[in-house]
Amino acid sequence: ETTLTQSPAFMSATPGDKVNISCKASQDIDDDMNWYQQKPGEAAIFIIQEATTLVPGIPPRFSGSGYGTEFTLTINNIESEDAAYYFCLQHDNFPWTFGQGTKVEMK
């Protein structure tokens, strides 16, 4: 089973900041990494697929990078509406596994 170590668990950002969220896999997963955003009381939203591809309809301030075992979700010029819980998911091998999540709070 592939373990995903996501960090930080919590962060506080100011509007306009650049935010980086890391997800490290316990084994090589190529680019089989997706990212999701979830706000309290709402359904999750699919934002990045295959490590680097922005899902259609997602603002371009979101981007993903990485390959193999290290991956990053970046939010450029973060906005107040981006306050949410973000989590990574690997689908290279079963069982698909999630990172523990990152809560992004706005100052």
Add this chain to the structure above:
Amino acid sequence: QGQLVQSGAEVKKPGASVKVSCKASGYTFTTYGINWVRQAPGQGLEWMGWISAYNGKTNYAQKLQGRVTMTTDTSTSTAYMELRSLRSDDTAVYYCARVIAAGAFDIWGQGTMVTVSS
């Protein structure tokens, strides 16, 4: 666009079973799979398994093998997840999500809280 609507909250005793439904609308149900994920209080997300709505093929998380069954009813565009021999650590919010590709869940249900308590 599509929507998934799940059944309501459940309270069960240890050892009982629960069956959560996930009704799809707004798209051709058999075109995509349905994935089930759960989140225990204060914990991260846990992938439970996946079912093809086209042919009923399933893939379950090994830790749940023998206790979980995922099915679909194409006549009503509804997916079901049944979990048996419930334990207190099965207390969680259970989500269904449409699978458009491996690991790609583009539509999520609203979640169903299942509480296991004596």
